[in-house]
Amino acid sequence: MTCVGHQAPGLWKHPRSRADEYNTLEYWTDVAQVLEKGLFDAMFLADVVGYYDVYQNSAAPVIKDATQIPVNDPFMQISAMAAVTKHLGFGVTSAITYEQPYPLARKFATLDHLTRGRIGFNVVTSYLKSAAENHGLTEQISHDERYEIAEEFMEVCYKLWEGSWEDGAVKRDRRNGVFADPSLVHPIQHHGKYFDVPGIGLTEPSPQRTPLIFQAGASSRGRAFAGRHAEAVFVGGIRPDLTRVVTDKLRDEAEAQGRGRDDLKIFAMLHVIVDETDAKAEQKRRDYEQYADADGALGLVGGWSGVDLGRYDENDVLEYIKTDSIQSFLTPFTTADPKKKWTVKEVAKHISMGGMGVPIVGSPQTVADELERWIDDGGLDGINLAYHVSPGSFEDFVEWVVPELQKRGRYRTAYEGTTLRENVYGAGQTKVLDTHPAARYRGAYAGKPSAADTPARDLVS
Secondary structure, three states: OOEOEOOOOOHHHOOOOOHHHOOOHHHHHHHHHHHHHOOOOEEEEOOOOOOOOOHHHOOHHHHHHOEOOOEOOOOOOHHHHHHOOOOOEEEEEEEHHHOOHHHHHHHHHHHHHHOOOOEEEEEEOOOOHHHHHOOOOOOOOOHHHHHHHHHHHHHHHHHHHHHOEOOOOEEEEOOOOEEEOHHHEOEOOEEOOOOEEOOEOOOOOOOOOOOEEEEOOOOHHHHHHHHHHOOEEEEOOOOHHHHHHHHHHHHHHHHHOOOOHHHOEEEEEEEEEEOOOHHHHHHHHHHHHOOOOHHHHHHHHHHHHOOOHHHOOOOOEOOOOOOOOOOOOOHHHHOOOOOOOOEHHHHHHHHHHHOOOEEEEEOHHHHHHHHHHHHHHHOOOEEEEEOOOOOHHHHHHHHHHHHHHHHOOOOOOOOOOOOHHHHHHOOOOOOOOOOOHHHHHOOOOOOOOOOOOOOHHHHOO
């Protein structure tokens, strides 16, 4: 996230952290180069278009601690990072509840061109009331309707990315003065409940056409959306066995949509604190804890859950409450494990050192053992590595953990392809799988009205 404090409130104050340099290109290019050195699939850029003001009915706690505010636009630094890397992908978040598909499809296609196929689209529907209020709404659109909007939004994008411009439309024929053949460029004529997009796509087909689709919904409605659209899915969890319940449900959803169970690549958010020995890593953890901010953590909980824990005593046990925020957030702390009762104080401590993830602390061998347990027992394909200090947490992982995982045959030793989708699915898989809903629009407009048939103004009537 293009902010100071993301998933570890207060840790920006640590001497090893450069997170307060978030508004400089040098910071982002440095982080990108660390990740590519470590052969990461991608840098994932989360985002919010509102602020956390549920806790204490105020944004003051998160402003004071710089917890996801101030926050910049995550699209802006990508070209600079792409210029200093060759293989690292970039997964970018957009809250589509407050976007229009026509310009956003162009933005992602542009980035896919400029990165030569290394862009991903994290589809979120937004969960903050403050976002709704500052985008002209008096109240937040209901949770399920946000997903209904998202379904149509993605349909429009797929039509623009996959269907509007046929393969072979771009000629680049200097001799005959033909850059593109208008007979192979089509209006998509989309007229739906939420969007009217009658015209042609603005961009020529990019290396991936459709960017790699990320998604993180774990509610029943979110899982259905992920099963249909997502290629990479982010999940949370307190324990691998509890996470396995979620990953199995996600793969069931994909199968129900006619996709393969392995079409979904599932990643759990984890924090790693590693050093030469377990003792040194534990000492590092205790050092980090001194900088953690409980108010910032409870500010995050308020935004994620829609519940102000400031109204409760710190020893009160957390209970599940259904809201229009992230409906799945409270589940790991309430109903997932009936034997475990989480108090407000315990939740605050956990979030302050792990956000939505779980900290893994130890030597390279200990961390590798634990990562293997999470991946194998949790039914995961990989991890979404969050940080305590940036870029220090990533530097530690690259120095200590990557070589250990490589020795075990659990981590790549070189990039196999050139696009983000190849990083995730393997060399040669630059486009969406045939089972993905975007694939149905490949060639879907061939033989239908084109830009060559009639004046442009009539194409969009």
